[in-house]
Amino acid sequence: MKNGKIRWSILGLIWVVILGLVFFTMPSTKQAVSQNQTIKLPASYTTAQAQKIQSDWNSQTKNKHKIQGRQAIVVFNNGNKKLTKIQSDKIAKKVTNLNKQRKQYGIDTIVSAKTSEAAERELVATDGSTQLVQVTLQRNADVGKLNKALNISGLHVYLTGSSILNQTLAQEIRAGLQHTELIAIAIILVMLVLVFKSPIIPLTTLASVGISVAVSKWLVLKMVLAGWIPFSNFTFVLMVVVLYGIGTDYNILLYTNFKKQLETKPLAVAIKQTYRQAGRTMLLSGMAVFVGMASLAFAKFAPYQSVVGVALSILVLLTVLMTLTPAFMGLLGSKLFWPRRELKQKQTNSRVWGTLAKISINRPVATLIVVLGLFGGLALAPKQSVDYNTALEVSDHQPAKQGLMVIKKHYPAGMISPTTIYLASNQRLDTQANLQILDELTSKINHISGVQTVASVTQPYGQPVAELYIGNQLRAVSKNLSQANQGVADLQAGVDQTQTQLKQQDIARQVKAIDKLSDGSAKVAKGTKKVATSLNEANATVKKMAKYLKKHQKDLDEPQYALLSMYLETLQTKLGKDAPTMTDELVDKANALVAPINELSKGAQKVSAGNQELAAKVETLPGEQAKLQDQLDKSKTGLAGLKTGIKSLNGYLAELEKSPAGQTFYVPKTMMRNPKFQPALNNYLAPNRKTAKLLVILTVDASSPQAMKIFDQLQTITKGTLLGTPLAQTKIAMGGGTATTHDLRHISRADMQRTMLIMLIGIGIVLIFATQSLLQPVYILGLLLLIYRLTLVITNWLTSQVLGQTSLTWTTPFLVFVMLLSLGVDYSLFYLKHWHNNGWQLSGLAGGARTIGIVVEAAILILGATFAAMLPAGVMTLSQIALAIMTGLILLGILLPLVLPALLTLTYRKSKINSHEAETRIKD
Known part of the structure; x- marks a missing residue:
């Protein structure tokens, strides 16, 4: 016993003894929760693939620790009232201070309304009552400490986002x-x-x-x-x-x-x-x-x-x-x-x-x-x-949940968790052909019912950039032709003025008008050169368009290619054949006109030196005048034909601009090197330019049944758009709240x-x-x-x-x-x-x-x-x-x-x- x-x-x-050891060596529950904060899905699922692509993307950047970052949103709200200028200044000052103290609060990046005009359009509510600030937090960031630092007297301030909601x-x-x-x-x-x-x-x-x-x-x-x-x-x-x-x-x-x-x-x-x-x-x-x-x-x-x-x-x-x-x-x-x-x-x-x-x-x-x-x-x-x-499981009294509700009230429902479409290719995507495919995909997604905005490398602000489409570029050609037409009109006015002067019977008065005639002939020559320059520019542009069309014939369907070909052949006929001949002849005529006028001017100056010389010159004037009238008549005929040709060309260009071909995306090489285009390339293309992303914001809640249907459409349209193109083998992955829920x-x-x-x-x-x-x-x-x-x-x-x-x-x-x-x-x-x-x-x-x-x-x-x-x-x-x-x-x-x-x-x-x-x- x-x-x-x-x-x-x-x-x-x-x-x-075991209980004592357990008590004193108990591991941190917070650490376990932090390491497993996001739901890990098998590698075969699109969100897991998206995380892998984003990690590869981040590894190419200088700030590699962003791989471990978590996205959050700071909400500054004034109820239903518009933010005052004083309040907006306080928000800007708060953001400035956070930027200076990022290390202290565990912040990697901050994007606010002051970052860019595009950011302001996205982050400031349409009713002006709310401003959002997007931050990337480090894994070990003290959310409680950051919440205290964000406080602004007189405003409702919340820190929210999917990671913050999960932590809550x-x-x-x-x-x-x-x-x-x-x-x-x-x-x-x-x-x-x-x-x-x-x-x-x-x-x-x-x-x-x-x-x-x-x-x-x-x-x-x-x-x-x-x-x-x-x-x-x-x-x-x-x-x-x-x-x-x-x-x-x-x-x-x-x-x-x-x-x-x-x-x-x-x-x-x-x-x-x-x-x-x-x-x-x-x-x-x-x-x-x-x-x-x-x-x-x-x-x-x-x-x-x-x-x-x-x-x-x-x-x-x-x-x-x-x-x-x-x-x-x-x-x-x-x-x-x-x-x-x-x-x-x-x-x-x-x-x-x-x-x-x-x-x-x-x-x-x-x-x-x-x-x-x-x-x-x-x-x-x-x-x-x-x-x-998951957000529904968080109690309504929690600040993170309240911030979410404010965002849903004043912004598109999908703003809290956009869908990111990743395209990982084995070839560079910053080429004309591939950018055109990405733009076509962006436009198709934008037409899906339930999609608020789509941002991509070709549409970085959620809207097409007009300068990157053939229709806008054709508008520039039409503008050049209109200037040429104005030059023709000036030329015709000069010719009419010259003819009027020549028809005067009073030789003395004609002599006095010779200087004016000389000026008119100079205007004729100048206008003729202006017309020739404009037409040559138009001709060069059309040749480039024809060359581009032939190169990318396989990327267009048959009706579209046939329509473009017909328009460009007509333009080439007008600009490539008739116009050069017409302009050359017109220049020759103008030069022929300038020479005798200048000679006439010299004679008129000699009149004052001696009557004999004046008489000799005046006696020759009728014959020269007849020749000059004949030349001017021919110039008028040429100018009328040229004006008709320019009008016809503008008509063709107007039709082409309004046709589906006018919506074709085209990036000139000069635009690729334009500093204004570099932010779009850097934001939406990986440093190696082989991976692209598109950000899609929905009008419905990211986790709703409607969002799931839209997500299926996104997958179908993305795969369908790339099928049969040089990007057909591109790896497609989707990230964000909707993808995770799906x-x-x-x-x-x-x-x-x-x-x-x-x-x-x-x-x-x-x-x-x-x-x-x-x-x-x-x-x-x-x-x-x-x-x-x-x-x-x-x-x-x-x-x-x-x-x-x-x-x-x-x-x-x-x-x-x-x-x-x-x-x-x-x-x-x-x-x-x-x-x-x-x-x-x-x-x-x-x-x-x-x-x-x-x-x-x-x-x-x-x-x-x-x-x-x-x-x-x-x-x-x-x-x-x-x-x-x-x-x-x-x-x-x-x-x-x-x-x-x-x-x-x-x-x-x-x-x-x-x-x-x-x-x-x-x-x-």
Whole structure:
């Protein structure tokens, strides 16, 4: 006896030492949350590929630590009133100070309304009430410290963004879990006191479960930080509720059996017998739950894989219950049940389970028909709507959530989380042909219903740059031709003036007008050169256009190419043939006109020197005048034809400008080197110019069902636009909130079905060994699936009526499945193993239901109250899980004693089974 006490004391001391080491070496939960803040998706999903492309992009830049940065948005809001100039100046000053102190606050980059005109258009609300500042935070940035630094008197200031919202949600879950744990401890203490009529057993139960929680948390954090297992916001939630749930169940089972053994056996024998019976049941049940959860290591989705941490906690719990709990039994013995002195008292049984089991055994077929009739149709109800918007889970009183609501009110709904389309090619994208493809893609996306703006290298401000399109360039050619036309008009005026002067009969007056005539002829020559220059420029431009069209014939469809070819052939005919001949002749005529006029001017000057010379010159004037008139008539004819040609050309150009061809993107080489175009190249093309990105802002919420439809269109149009082009082999990836939600929906739905199957198979295998039967595991798992479906349907209705939430969060169905499967397997095995221990006799089904029913009812009552403690936490997922588990526990308490005895009765009532056979062979 004394040796036994020493042994149990040593075991207890070992756990005290372990608990002390755990307490002083507990890893940081914040660090684990920070490392796993974003949901990691498999590499085959587009968001994972987008992250890889962005990392490669960042690695090419000087500021390489931006790879680890997280995007956030600072919201400065003046309610519904327009920001005053004083307030705007305060915001600008605040941004300036933040820029100076970026290192202090862990800020990498800041983009504000003062950064550029484009940024101002994007970041200042149209009603002027709100300004946004985009910041990139380092992973270790102190958000609380930054929040304090952002405060401006008289303004609402919020720090928000997807990473900030996720961090806020994690904090809320941790706070809610701590709150729930404290309430759960109080509830368990009270309920166990009522069940065992003793304060000692509740304390030892909480001690064993509490140590299991602490050691499990330490172990899981160590493995998470080492990168051995994944982690999610709900790892500890599930761990705590599972350990407190099944830990309490197992303690009730052990202490109930121990009390029964102590009635007739010595302490050492009672402990041994307790673990031979109840301990064996506990191990089988715990291993079934462990195998089920551990099998989730084969899941693809990290949040589902994180359940492996909960599986490890099951092993810790079983270890504690197999060592520390018997130590309590050995050290305290019957004192565990103090203040009771007599242990042998009338056994309390469950009337509810006994009555339900009796009905089920007497009328198994009718019972199953009624159950299926009442619950089968409900279980087959349409699937419940599931929301994948993490922001909805954050409480409305949180500043990050309030900032999000301000953005949604004053900006496009998709502003908070734009979609980024990445195009990773093996060739440079800053060529004319590839830029044209990118511009075509940008324009097509811009026409999708639900898209607010699209920004790309060719449309950096969300709008086409007019100078980069052929229509605008044709407008410039038309302008040159209009100037040429004006030159022709000036030329015609000069010719008319010259002819008028020549027609004067008064030679003296003609002599006086010679200088004016000389000036007119000079204007003719100047105008002619101007016309020639303009026409030559137009001719050169058309030649370039024709050369470009021929080079990129394969990039245009047949009708478009034919239309362009027709216009350009006509232009080439007019400008390439008629115009050069016309202009050359016109220049020759003008030069011929200038020479005699100048000569005439010289003669007129000599008149004053001598009458003879004047007479000689004047006598020659009529002949020269006739020649000159003839030349001027020819010039007028040429000028009229030239004016008609220019008018015709302008008509062609106007048609071409308005045609679809006018919308063709074309970047001259000079524009590529233009400093004004460099920011667009640097922002939307990677430094190696082989990767491009497009930023798409939607008019709808990034996580809404409408956004999912738009996302599908984005993928289809992007792939379709690149198909058949030189960029057909380009890798396409999408990032941002909509892409993440899209991938999250896809993988969570697909992997949940796969995960459920894995868990069912894993637990089923353990149940086969535990029950020595093939059918009994099928009965158990089938019943639990029915209860799970019923639970979701009822929970969806309750969340709508009680919590005012129209849909379940995406994590709720999975967490509820894991919990109900774990608890359901426990309660089923408690019942079946009691039946097995009594020889598999059908007569023992009702008695077993009464005996085990009281244990299960106590566990259900305690667990139900424990989960009810999660409702005040204020976290949507925790509230929904609480309602679901409470609902599922009630259904378990009703359906398990109805369905399982009925199925067992129908299976075994024709078999002659004795105790020996039950222990040596499989009965099915």
